Amino acid sequence: MVDEQGFAAYPAPAKLNLFLHIVGRRQDGYHLLQSVFQLIDMHDTIYLRLRRDGQIVHHNPLPGVPAELDLTVRAARLLQPKGSDWGVDIRVDKRLPMGGGVGGGSSDAATVLLALNQLWQLQHSRVDLMALGLSLGADVPFFIFGQNAFVEGIGEIMTPIETPPRYFVVLHPQVHVSTPEIFKDPLLTRNSPSIKVGDLEGAVTRNDLQACAVRKYPEIAEQLNLLQQFGDARMTGSGSCIFVEMPSQAAANTVLCGLLESINGFAVQTLNRHPLYEYAK
Ligand SMILES: C[C@](O)(CO)[C@H](O)COP(=O)(O)OP(=O)(O)OC[C@H]1O[C@@H](n2ccc(N)nc2=O)[C@H](O)[C@@H]1O
Numbered sequence: 001m002v003d004e005q006g007f008a009a010y011p012a013p014a015k016l017n018l019f020l021h022i023v024g025r026r027q028d029g030y031h032l033l034q035s036v037f038q039l040i041d042m043h044d045t046i047y048l049r050l051r052r053d054g055q056i057v058h059h060n061p062l063p064g065v066p067a068e069l070d071l072t073v074r075a076a077r078l079l080q081p082k083g084s085d086w087g088v089d090i091r092v093d094k095r096l097p098m099g100g101g102v103g104g105g106s107s108d109a110a111t112v113l114l115a116l117n118q119l120w121q122l123q124h125s126r127v128d129l130m131a132l133g134l135s136l137g138a139d140v141p142f143f144i145f146g147q148n149a150f151v152e153g154i155g156e157i158m159t160p161i162e163t164p165p166r167y168f169v170v171l172h173p174q175v176h177v178s179t180p181e182i183f184k185d186p187l188l189t190r191n192s193p194s195i196k197v198g199d200l201e202g203a204v205t206r207n208d209l210q211a212c213a214v215r216k217y218p219e220i221a222e223q224l225n226l227l228q229q230f231g232d233a234r235m236t237g238s239g240s241c242i243f244v245e246m247p248s249q250a251a252a253n254t255v256l257c258g259l260l261e262s263i264n265g266f267a268v269q270t271l272n273r274h275p276l277y278e279y280a281k
């Protein structure tokens, strides 16, 4: 759907890391992880309008993120063929908590790659877009993959998995967690035993980054305590967001309504596929 200014809307959904184990470290310092990445129905919306003057223009840069550093602009530049007159106007309706561990920036970048691949008639394959996306962030390939997945490597090796429909309460403690800072922590567990995708059912799992984040940010510890009364609450990614499963959307809403107004939260439902899944082959 195109609005009166000629912009078309493209969703950029969030993810939860249902667990995240660190199983090793590469020579370059990047960590080898194992995780289940689950798409959820909370999303940013990216508005795109084609240009034919080769320019990439961001109309509403995020506070603290200069346009040239925004992952949407970087994704468009990465995809733009050299000397091409294809360009794009970009507007972002930011809903996903930044630095929240729900992959907002990565998902925005993936949505731009998927949408512009079509709008600019480039016909890159899904695999090519995933490889391009990895240079923007470890989570970008997952969003281009577009299916819930058991993820390994630094985030680039994906095995699709079927996950049942589920409901979660997601809370956003108001702290900005630095991902590199958490990964650098000398106390980080880096030797969790490797598991096989076939052994996922019934496996005892956790988020290895959580202990470091809880030590550094008491706000995360407090809200985890709060959610733990409802179930096995844990952190997603490198935080700060935390989540707990609920039996239904109504139960998730009831929990949210019972929280202090100062607490930021969402009731979410899982997605089976990325809404732009069909944009890549
Ligand atoms: C931990 C996750 O949230 C899981 O979804 C992501 O893998 C993090 O992805 P991201 O926020 O897009 O992070 P990136 O921009 O790729 O990496 C930020 C920094 O985190 C560290 N990093 C990240 C991913 C990884 N597998 N090992 C790392 O050591 C590196 O120091 C890197 O410079």
Ligand SMILES: Nc1ncnc2c1ncn2[C@@H]1O[C@H](COP(=O)(O)OP(=O)(O)OP(=O)(O)O)[C@@H](O)[C@H]1O
Pocket: 062, 064, 065, 069, 070, 071, 072, 092, 097, 098, 099, 100, 101, 102, 103, 104, 105, 106, 108, 109, 137, 139, 179, 237, 238, 239, 240
């Ligand atoms: N379009 C964008 N949306 C959000 N952040 C962006 C964007 N472009 C650049 N950034 C930068 O990326 C940083 C991380 O943002 P993001 O919201 O993706 O973190 P995250 O949810 O913790 O990611 P992850 O789950 O991948 O660790 C931001 O603090 C911001 O400086």
